[in-house]
Amino acid sequence: MSNPVRIGVVGYGYWGPNLVRNVDKLPGAELVAICDASGANLAKAGCRYPAASMVADLGTMLASYDLDAVIVATSAPSHHVVARQVLEAGKHCFVEKPLTLTSADAEDLVKLAEERGLVLMVGHLMVYHSAVRWIRDCIASGELGDVLYLYAQRLNLGKVRTEENAFWSLAPHDVSVALYLLGETPDSVSATGAAYLTGGVHDTVFANLHFPSGKMAQIHVSWLDPHKIRRFTIVGTKKMLVFDDMEATEKIWIYDKGVGAPEDAMSYGEDLTLRFGDITAPYVSLSEPLAAEVGHFLECCASGEAPVSDGRAGLAVVRVLEAVDESIAAGGAPVAIDGSLL
């Protein structure tokens, strides 16, 4: 058995503890050090993980401990600077979503990681969800026919943020899943949104992604909504699929419904028929997506293989987020998305 991957984690705020918990429990990892600029958060980490070293400064952690890889769970504005420091120190790097706040910064990290031969992975958690994996296999099997379009809703009351809008905060999940399931990156996006609570910070956003194949994806996110919804609907030429992540067990429903042309259509009004068939809920073995995500990072660090959500996947998502902001500012006008370096 190969040696465990020696891990340092930077950022022990709201989300970092979940990553640390998984690093600590996975057999392929050794939790060596935790770094946080906040003394209070570092103290919490120290009580929970007495065997790991607690460090207040990233430079000190990188210089003082023999690490193979670093997990970055600091807030998004710091991702570029922190991840750059990690890669320059020659460590594999996992960065929470979104990879960076600009595509120029994301490109910089992708190039740096590739030049140094280091793994760069982004925390697109949903692509490690067993239901999403199942859906991708289902689409590949042809059961749905050709996918025509999909839409995603991620709605709730809270958690309201003030430094980033609802699309940057919530939609990296939906954008990454849309790109993963459709297997392509969009060439343009148009979006509208509104900022009701904090000036300039959009609480509700509707974005339409257009793909080169003609497929489309609509993403609606909001933290100002009475419903708690996390749902994807995928419409294919043969069947339709709904993935409801709020359901505890039966998360996926397949609807054998569609519209077709009967072979013997004779006159106007008979050229299309509706088909209503079975509605089924397939069994999908569910495991914690975060454990799968961290486990995949460890495997990639050990093998050197590119992760499913590698730096390029992170860059593709950042480009969509950027284009959504631009389109909102332009009153919903379509904004082209650059597909180079992908």
Ligand SMILES: NC(=O)c1ccc[n+]([C@@H]2O[C@H](COP(=O)([O-])OP(=O)(O)OC[C@H]3O[C@@H](n4cnc5c(N)ncnc54)[C@H](O)[C@@H]3O)[C@@H](O)[C@H]2O)c1
């Ligand atoms: N995958 C998910 O479902 C999910 C959920 C929530 C948050 N996130 C992501 O996790 C990241 C962190 O979010 P959060 O809500 O935990 O933020 P947070 O502000 O609660 O925590 C960030 C922590 O990082 C520390 N920090 C910041 N800069 C630092 C630096 N340069 N050196 C050392 N410590 C530093 C802060 O002191 C703080 O403790 C964000 O990228 C966010 O988008 C992901």
